[in-house]
Amino acid sequence: MPLFSAPSFAPGQVLTTCKLGLGQMLSWGSAFYLPAILAGAMGESLGIPPSRIFAAFSLALLMMALTGPVAGRLIDRWGGRPLLMATNLWFALGLVLLSQVQTQGQLFAVWLLLGLAMGAGLYEAAFATSVRLYGKAARGSIVGITLFGGFASTLSWPLTTWLLHSWGWREACLVWAAVQLLVLLPLHASLPRAPARASADAVMPPAGLAAAPTAPTTPLRGQWLSLVLLALTFAAIWFIGTSMMSHLPRLLMVSGATATAAVAAAALVGPAQVASRIADYAFLRRAHPLWSARIAVMAYPLAALALAVFGASGSWAYALAFGLGNGIMTVVIGTLPLAMFGAQGYGQRQGLLMVPARMTQASAPFLFGLALEQWQLGALWVLMLAASIAGTALWCLRAKQV
Known part of the structure; x- marks a missing residue:
């Protein structure tokens, strides 16, 4: 395919x-x-x-x-x-x-x-x-x-x-x-202009084609628990991602890797993220994004386990596992709310869902840096806690499709 x-x-x-x-x-x-x-x-x-x-x-x-x-x-x-x-x-x-x-x-x-x-x-x-x-x-x-x-x-x-x-x-x-x-x-x-708002949940071709009939949109009443769980998930994931973008080479050096080896291992994160996004689209694109998220979030504790057990020799495995999980989770942040609540009001809802994530993102460099300074490799427990929160929230969600 x-x-x-x-x-x-x-x-x-x-x-x-x-x-x-x-x-x-x-x-x-x-x-x-x-x-x-x-x-x-x-x-x-x-x-x-x-x-x-x-x-x-x-x-x-x-x-x-x-x-x-x-x-x-x-x-x-x-x-x-x-x-x-x-x-x-x-x-x-x-x-x-x-x-x-x-x-x-x-x-x-x-x-x-x-x-x-x-x-x-x-x-x-x-x-x-x-x-x-x-x-x-x-x-x-x-x-x-x-x-x-x-x-x-x-x-x-x-x-x-x-x-x-x-x-x-x-x-x-x-x-x-x-x-x-x-x-x-x-x-x-040069982007196409947005079509009329009459068809929020349908495919709306911008090239002058007729808009599809309006699809019914499930109201958000009664969905507050799902919104809170999503916001909690995104906040935990952004904390992990921003902590690593700020401190990954330093974390790998704390594990015993040389500066050169730490930078080389950290460089694997980008390609791993891209590879996981391609794999997710190729093999899971017809599945509900919630399943992609549940699979991807397991990569974070697996990465931490590899670094904790193997030390410097596990730095490459840590970078690859983190990149694979984080790559899919970045996509899920956009696709999961779309699948669960539909396209109507997507922009404003997405902005609200991301407020806690942005807050944790702002605090992550300082907080994880402090944990790394105080606890050295024990700072991995902070990442494990964040991943556990995200994983628990994801398993509490139901795979609703709007």
């Missing part, structure tokens, strides 16, 4: 998915992944410790949490094209201002602006844009978008590192601002 078979996509959907995916890959790289490379140089230039840079970044993540529901509601009403174009301007403005900061106060203010752009322009916005265009048929698009997004760090970290060493961190910010204006703004301007 071909990976992207024709019956699974509306006319133009593959091209739209590629545009959204490329936009996500470059947008994540131009903002979210910047501190990992530039924090040291920025701190040295501004005369503040790198921890202050990450504090400003955490503030941006909190702004993301507040922005998400509003952005989702706007996409539900108007479609994603105008909002994504606006975020390109916000990203560009924020990056230009970031290149000019001279004080700590300016730094925090600029990251607030970038947090606003990230909250309205990253994964949840792209998912909601796809659902607004294609209804429940957007599941394949969500997978495709995350395939591109999986390469964001693979592309951006080496490029930003090269820009840093060749020109400096301020110039690197300006280059990424140019990418937002010259590449992503025209790219998002």
Whole structure:
């Protein structure tokens, strides 16, 4: 069976998915992944410790949490094209201002602006844009978008590192601002306009075809328990994912791996995430996403077990297992609410579901870093606890299909 078979996509959907995916890959790289490379140089230039840079970044993540529901509601009403174009301007403005900061106060203010752009322009916005265009048929698009997004760090970290060493961190910010204006703004301007809202749960081809009849949407009354369980799951998963994006090489070195071996093992996460997303779509695309989530969440404790038992020799197994599980869970965050509650109001609902996740994401670098400092490899118990919470919540959910 071909990976992207024709019956699974509306006319133009593959091209739209590629545009959204490329936009996500470059947008994540131009903002979210910047501190990992530039924090040291920025701190040295501004005369503040790198921890202050990450504090400003955490503030941006909190702004993301507040922005998400509003952005989702706007996409539900108007479609994603105008909002994504606006975020390109916000990203560009924020990056230009970031290149000019001279004080700590300016730094925090600029990251607030970038947090606003990230909250309205990253994964949840792209998912909601796809659902607004294609209804429940957007599941394949969500997978495709995350395939591109999986390469964001693979592309951006080496490029930003090269820009840093060749020109400096301020110039690197300006280059990424140019990418937002010259590449992503025209790219998002070429997205199809959202169709009329009369057909939320049907496939709604944007290329001038008639919209399908409206499918009934199950009201959310009586669904609050499911919403709470989903929000709890997503919060636990984002805590694990953000902790690893911030501290994975350091965790592997604590296990006994050399710095070179730790970085080499950590580099496997990106390809493992992409491979798991392809496998999920190829073999489980007709299954309810809840089953994908239940399978994927088991990868986290298995990864922790491999590192705890085998130490440094288990670092590659840890990175692969974490990448495989995290890759599928990133997709499930977009597809599971769609399957359980339908496409009507998807953007706003997704934004609300992700508020707790964004909160835990903002706290994860500090909390897991503190656990790693105090307990060394015992910090794996924190990840085990988060995975247990997510797994329990997922098994309490029923595989409803709207």
